[in-house]
Amino acid sequence: MRRRLLALALTCASAVLAAGCGALPGGGGRHTVTVWLMKDSASPDFLHRFTADFERTHEDLRLDIRIQQWTGIGPKVQAALRGQAQDGPDVIEVGNTQVAQYVEGGRLTNLTLESMRDWGMRDWLPGLAEPGQDNSAQYGIPWYAANRVVVYRKDLFAKAGITSPPRTRAAWLAATEKLDSGTTQGIYLAGQDWYTLAGFVWDEGGDLAQRTGDVWKGTLDSPAALRGMDFYRRLQALGDGPADADEEHPPQAEVFATGQVAQIVAVPGIAQAVVRKNPALKDKLGFFPVPGRTADRPGTVFTGGSDLIVPRNTDDRDAAVAVVAALTGARWDTDLARTMNYVPNKTTLASAVAGEEGVAAMAAGAAHGRATPSTPQWAAVEADNPIKRYMTKVLTGADPATEARRASRRITEQLAPGLG
Template structure:
């Protein structure tokens, strides 16, 4: 979820790119070093933000350095362990990465600012929850993105479907109508576990549960099994490969061939589709993943970024000022409009209402979630038993038996490291 379609101009040839200072001489100001990730914000946005921030904070100067996602984990860990001199004061991290950085007490606790000044009650849950540890807020939501249903408006019209479905049952019924005449009702790869996660959460299930500080896989609960059963029924209304995920082959390319009515993806995929098949321009639409009832969209996995402040920052107040400005309503909505993101608060969704794909994302993000909030979750994604479980069920194996096996494997992977 952290890959972006737009690239910043200021990228060096080094392994980790870094933009130089975006303003002139220091002029006696205190420098605040900010690490932001490549493609998270346009160069124009960064220049506008820097000019405004330095105008309103006469004693501070921003040094924004752009980092590559590849290899960023070890670099952040090193910065958090260092003495603070010349290190970053603010760092953008993936929302699900906060858990691995908070270990060892190396992040600044921003709970008081969150509760007092930053309106944390309105934050998008899929960004806010991963930023917490033991009820303390360390990661401050910045922007979000999540999956929606990308569909062919012309195929819907031909099938007599007047409006996008709002419930799961309506979705199944519509997809059955679309799965005719050589077309696939939906292209849903068998190992798209992010989409499955939303169905499990809607049923009241979890991927894993924490009990007495220990995590256990939970795919074998009745609720989680209901989520898998819905996935099975939906996936059968197309020809998605049961033994591969949505990137193998890339589903944008499959959709572009013109025989697919729907996919579940971030709205930005529409650009890739139209590039491969210009005839589909103006034929694509978006709607939130339907929920169990019409009064709320389905749950979705939320990706995006949080901002953290290292505990070893040289100036806590200055770092907090940068975080407050970047995540405040003015600049957060500006970023959302500029980059087609979901703003960090549900109350700011109207800022992107004019962009259909982003508006559909924002509706889903209000009910978004993230992966289990533990640093060990990375081990699950590295050797993913959820994918294998899905393939076996779609191939006809007993769901309960395979869910139990996958849950046991997740429990093993989530055991705390002894190192």
């Protein structure tokens, strides 16, 4: 799912990029730092500019940037961390929610001291920083983020007499009710969009699962989580989203492009796909942060993005740390954000994307973003997702508390077999 948040088309083949980034004049005698970055995370132009500057300011180092595919990356990273990869990496980009699975086994470098002393960790986006931690030690260093916002039809809002985007959930419901008519859906919200549900649950003070000691348990049946589900139910009813499918079935961009939907919850980049399908919607789309419970802060949203990690088996820790420091530092992090329409890794850098309406809306939400429970076993939950089944049951009339208890037991079984 995380890659859907960052669906950007680039054309550089990994072999070409690796060669281009590493073969600068004067490279002889330098120590090579091998960096694995993921496909589509950064443009070739950005990487060439970064490499040239880094090698100019680090005369003893040479960068060898190798582009990796997301498909199958987990086993490949695990093999590298075990020292089983030829020319293993010194720095690796990983999904923010993947750090937990790589921390197991003690094969990552603890970067807590650098984070506290040099890298301004207090300002990091929580949805990137928290998944990079384990027992208060920082292993994953935030790089960039993306998250959902409300994508809306400016013309339909104006027609309904809505002069400005809502800033509270109550106002959002009221506005959506105005927009919902016989010919227009107030909002298209698929019944199993559990990432959006998670934000409402977090806003209420609940969670999908919580850890007590070393044991994780599902907590969808808490009063706070049930309040989040109730808001989702009321909002989802103001459109015709299917109760038994997620936002990709059918793709919500295609539904929005029909011209009969006033709002969707998605990353801003989806607007490009909508306009390709329906060019008449060009200049009619706007963006605002998912509203919160009160007007003083936007709603909590799921934060996708990437962290950088350093394997313990690197043969030059200082060189690897220098690369991480440069990529995640203010200069190059804001450059990347502007280049790729990402959210920078710190709340204090949000002004760098203030000129882009969609990205600015993302940045406002990301300041209060969260990630899924930081446990390697969470992948099992997503693979056979009881949250989706729970949502469908509630939206089709089942008792929320009963279904929440059932889903919570299943999550517990998946996170801690034998305790469900």
